[in-house]
Amino acid sequence: MALFGGNGRKDDFVLGGMRVVDPAEGIDEVLTITVEKGVITSLEPSAAASNGTIVAPAFVDPHVHLRTPGREDEEDIASGTRAAAAGGYCAILAMPNTDPVVDSAAVLGALIERAEVEAEIPVGFLAAITKRQEGAELTEMIELAERGAAGFTDDGKPVQSAGLLRRALQYRKVADRPIALHCEEPALSRSGQMHEGTVSAQLGFHGYPSVAESVMVGRDLALAANEGEPVHLMHLSARESVDALRRAQAAGVAATGEATPHHLCLTDEAVRNLDSNLKMNPPLRAEDDRDALLEGLRDGTIAAIATDHAPHAAYEKDVPFEEAPFGVTGLETAFAVLNTRIVEPGVLPLTTVLERMSAGPARIFGLEPPRIAVGAPANLVVLDLDATWCVAADEFRSRSSNSWLIGATLKGKVVQTVAGGKIVFAA
Numbered sequence: 001m002a003l004f005g006g007n008g009r010k011d012d013f014v015l016g017g018m019r020v021v022d023p024a025e026g027i028d029e030v031l032t033i034t035v036e037k038g039v040i041t042s043l044e045p046s047a048a049a050s051n052g053t054i055v056a057p058a059f060v061d062p063h064v065h066l067r068t069p070g071r072e073d074e075e076d077i078a079s080g081t082r083a084a085a086a087g088g089y090c091a092i093l094a095m096p097n098t099d100p101v102v103d104s105a106a107v108l109g110a111l112i113e114r115a116e117v118e119a120e121i122p123v124g125f126l127a128a129i130t131k132r133q134e135g136a137e138l139t140e141m142i143e144l145a146e147r148g149a150a151g152f153t154d155d156g157k158p159v160q161s162a163g164l165l166r167r168a169l170q171y172r173k174v175a176d177r178p179i180a181l182h183c184e185e186p187a188l189s190r191s192g193q194m195h196e197g198t199v200s201a202q203l204g205f206h207g208y209p210s211v212a213e214s215v216m217v218g219r220d221l222a223l224a225a226n227e228g229e230p231v232h233l234m235h236l237s238a239r240e241s242v243d244a245l246r247r248a249q250a251a252g253v254a255a256t257g258e259a260t261p262h263h264l265c266l267t268d269e270a271v272r273n274l275d276s277n278l279k280m281n282p283p284l285r286a287e288d289d290r291d292a293l294l295e296g297l298r299d300g301t302i303a304a305i306a307t308d309h310a311p312h313a314a315y316e317k318d319v320p321f322e323e324a325p326f327g328v329t330g331l332e333t334a335f336a337v338l339n340t341r342i343v344e345p346g347v348l349p350l351t352t353v354l355e356r357m358s359a360g361p362a363r364i365f366g367l368e369p370p371r372i373a374v375g376a377p378a379n380l381v382v383l384d385l386d387a388t389w390c391v392a393a394d395e396f397r398s399r400s401s402n403s404w405l406i407g408a409t410l411k412g413k414v415v416q417t418v419a420g421g422k423i424v425f426a427a
Contacts, residue, residue, distance in 0.1 A: 005119025010038030017048030023355040038421015052386030057370035058090035063306035070099025081120040083398040088381035090419035097156040121419040124150030145175035153180040188212035214240035230254035237282035239292035258304040276324035304361035311400030339412030387413035
């Protein structure tokens with residue numbers, strides 16, 4: 001499956017005397033890494049460790065909104081991939097809910113051509129499952145796959161027709177691309193502003209219940225089992241969804257899932273401050289749901305952490321909570337907030353977070369997992385685990401700053417990112 005852009009030069013450099021952590025390769029030792037023409041040529045033991053600084057496989061984000069075409073004021077390929085590089089990513093996958101929707105070979109081809117010129121790191125593009133994401137007619141999935149689609153999704157909307165999704169799964173086998181699903185029953189979520197629970201009742205907001213997600217998760221897993229085809233469940237948020245995914249996997253269904261940093265770090269209690277940057281779909285849920293997501297990451301039920309980076313213009317978010325659009329940015333803060341709120345308190349080990357941000361999502365989407373091994377392309381991130389920094393809106397490389405972390409102090413900073421053998425970010 002092709003990624004596009006981010007090519008150009010291949011660098012020569014040495015990372016000397018650093019702790020190297022690659023969970024997938026079973027590496028955790030002090031090494032000197034030599035890279036020549038973008039390829040790792042030597043891994044030599046070293047005694048000169050740098051305190052707090054580690055080298056790990058760079059990250060892969062399977063769920064990013066680049067807003068291109070149609071809303072380049074919010075994000076474009078250049079700005080989004082620059083933000084990703086600053087966040088430690090060596091590859092990202094972009095969603096198709098743009099204007100126009102990525103539902104034809106012509107639209108996809110134009111994006112690929114732009115990426116070859118503008119992308120700072122390699123980027124792949126998912127195409128829509130249904131034309132215009134209207135849920136009525138399948139796209140030309142095989143043609144889109146041949147043109148370079150990384151997979152298929154109607155993200156932002158569910159595929160409401162079970163029959164249509166069944167047909168999509170059948171075509172998926174021929175197209176040989178993943179299908180990623182936004183699991184939401186609109187009849188249950190309609191007009192919901194936040195998680196349905198005590199907080200929504202106290203704030204007077206219409207609730208978006210957990211069952212609106214989990215009932216569709218159950219349906220989609222049943223269809224995957226019936227067709228014997230894999231599915232990927234996007235941005236899971238509810239305990240019932242995680243439990244259903246775990247049961248399906250135990251029964252032999254080829255299903256995977258992802259969770260976002262905001263769902264892993266926050267609950268609906270955070271919405272009490274009415275910050276519209278805390279409004280996302282699916283919404284922040286209860287502590288029990290957050291615990292289930294963390295347990296899913298811990299035991300491997302959830303194989304990927306994805307940001308669901310969703311930029312919005314400032315004027316769109318600078319409105320009352322109930323009038324604001326869903327979505328938050330996350331590429332530039334994902335590792336730092338997970339390190340601060342999940343790793344440092346001992347909730348999950350660093351190795352689990354690193355694996356779920358790198359090899360885990362890569363495998364799901366058929367990408368070559370970033371790895372630290374002689375002969376492998378250099379896809380590396382250098383992290384200072386002891387560095388503290390304050391998140392500032394005017395320092396984002398993204399065109400948008402609708403982050404729930406503005407003003408927060410985080411521990412853990414990306415120092416350098418190498419993507420495809422090229423140094424694409426250095427602090």
